[in-house]
Amino acid sequence: MSRGAPLFRRVAIIGLGLIGGSFAAALRERGLAGTLVAGSRSARTLEQGLAMGLIDEGSQDLALAVRGADLVLLSTPVSAMERSLAALAPGLSERAIVTDGGSVKGSVIAAARRTLGDHFPRFVPGHPIAGKETSGVAAADAGLYQDHRVILTPLAQTDPAATRAVRELWTALGSEVLEMTPEHHDRVLAETSHLPHLLAFSLVDTLARQGDSTEIFRYAAGGFRDFTRIASSDPVMWHDIFQENRQAVLDALALFRDGIDGFRDAIEAGDSDALMGIMTRANTARAHFLALNARTSYTRARHSDNESSMSDQHDPTFVVQPGGSLRGRARVPGDKSISHRSIMLGALADGVTEVEGFLEGEDALATLQAFRDMGVVIEGPHNGKVTVHGVGLDGLKEPGKPLYMGNSGTSMRLLTGLLAGQAFDVTLTGDASLSKRPMERVAKPLREMGASIQTGDGGRPPVRIRGGQTLKGFHYDLPMASAQVKSALLLAGLYAQGETSVTEPAPTRDHTERMLTGFGYPVRSEGPLRAVTGGGALRACHLEVPADISSAAFLLVGASIAADSDVLLPHVGINPTRTGVIDILRLMGADITLENQRDSGGEPVADLRVRSAPLKGIEIPAELVPLAIDEFPAIFVAAACAEGDTVLHGAEELRVKESDRIQVMADGLSALGVDLEVFEDGIRITGGALGGAEVESHDDHRIAMSFAIAGLRATAPITIRHCATVATSFPGFADLMRSLGLGLEVR
């Protein structure tokens, strides 16, 4: 453990139990305090602290204990805090900062206000969320705060310098420090900590009071042990918490009662849909929660919305060793565009839709979760299999909260259309990257249909949709080639009076049209026009999602540029509105063959075989741009490895993807030493040697993966920062690439 310079000369700890004792142990271990003093009513505790070497001095007189201290931590049970504060206040020196470790903030702040007088602004309320079921100074643990969160709840009158100093100290102890209001803290903790403890205590007590409790406990299985572990916690401490946070605990309990009543009713009525609904929602909610703790991209981004200090220490960095080749067979994950639509149309259909090959990536999961939040029962995904219990076109329910779309533009834009004609209000939010993307492109034409939609600053998320509007079919000439805008309008058209039609300036992916047809909903096609008439119905069906050509693109480019490569990619979707990448790479000289072409549930698929080939620069034909729109970051890497110039125009849409893909790729490629020129609507890239460098993904999955494959032709390692978002479209990317031969390390 590194020892720093002491942050405080003299630290007084009032109450030397698990929290105070561990604080002393951690300060000691890291050399963060000059002298450590404890104040406690118990002489025995002080002796123990001295014997364990946790403290240098101890006093039963709290005013004496804090004398000369520049930091005081109050870590008694919350009910004793007012008494302790009153006793220590006379001993405080003017500059002393006082903080606490209480699990309830409202009542502790009130006590501090009553007892500290003029010193109150130097009180920084805090709560290290690091308790465990053991207690007392004997349980002191120097590592207790490492990688745990500490919540500070400073008030308007709290001295910002004091808050900063306390924050700095907890950070030095290895904690992640968050700030929120005391009210917010008390409500959140009532729901996430106080309620579960209450339930654990109550369950054990209820069963223990039954006739022959030894019988029950003898047969109690792991579930009982897991659920009730926290009933071993200190009753005195929890007694205090339930009393001090009375109202918030009662509110949380009322919420829980509603939930458990619903569960009970479902069992009583034999309502299997309702039962599956509760449990599948809980399953995913827990998966999200675990991801949150592991800080995957979903949560990293989620946090960037509402917490100022989210650390990114868990957002992986890719380090790619230069050179190598790719060889073998690899099934890439399911198509993202089709996966989104399988949930949307499955939910709106009558009957049960089975989906196979579903992409278990965060973008598609965000769509799935949104429909669960709107009352749709969805089982899975288990190994790519999802079962959607359709509720019919008018069966969605108002979600109790904003729908969170994560990093996914497709989810937000298509849902804006789909939800414009519902009876209820709904708000759509997204992560930091999605929150920068334009939403007026769907909101504006939907308003022309009669929808009431509000976007945030600059036409960006959040998107607020007012329900209960009557939509009227209309015709719209799309100003840009966008499958998302087209799809949003067609989905709104399902709810509109009469016909809704769109024409596109160039063909874009047609999965919505194909899948509507597969669900038995007629789509009229005439040249570039696509139209639906409202008031029909969708019939559930069986869907098989092919492997995503946009993910396969990284392997098509990787195996083309790396010497001695030969890769087979089975069952890849080759819908002609998606194969621009194959056409472009072939024009550049790539050796890609389509084997075993067949139809899979309305979508053409093939096994793609790609072998290394010398590439040459080309002018990318304009009509291929919308057909390869997501593959350009990878294509730019191919261009950087080709002989001569590759020139792209007409691709301004790249600037409004998860990042500005023209600029971000240009920055990264320049860092690798590539000669290029950026245009407003494209780029010129001159092929040549690639060096090594550290590049930034800008939370864009396709940027991260593109620079990973660039490593195959680099002369030195490439380090790519912020790669967690790779999981949005290509979970398992690193393992799969390694299995084929890429020297990719995830740090």
Ligand SMILES: O=C(O)C1=C[C@@H](OP(=O)(O)O)[C@@H](O)[C@H](O)C1
């Ligand atoms: O409809 C879809 O599934 C998509 C359409 C495209 O977006 P635009 O419509 O914005 O071009 C594409 O970039 C995105 O990854 C998926």
Ligand SMILES: C=C(OP(=O)(O)O)C(=O)O
């Ligand atoms: C642009 C993309 O997705 P979306 O718009 O759904 O975020 C993409 O996957 O490259």
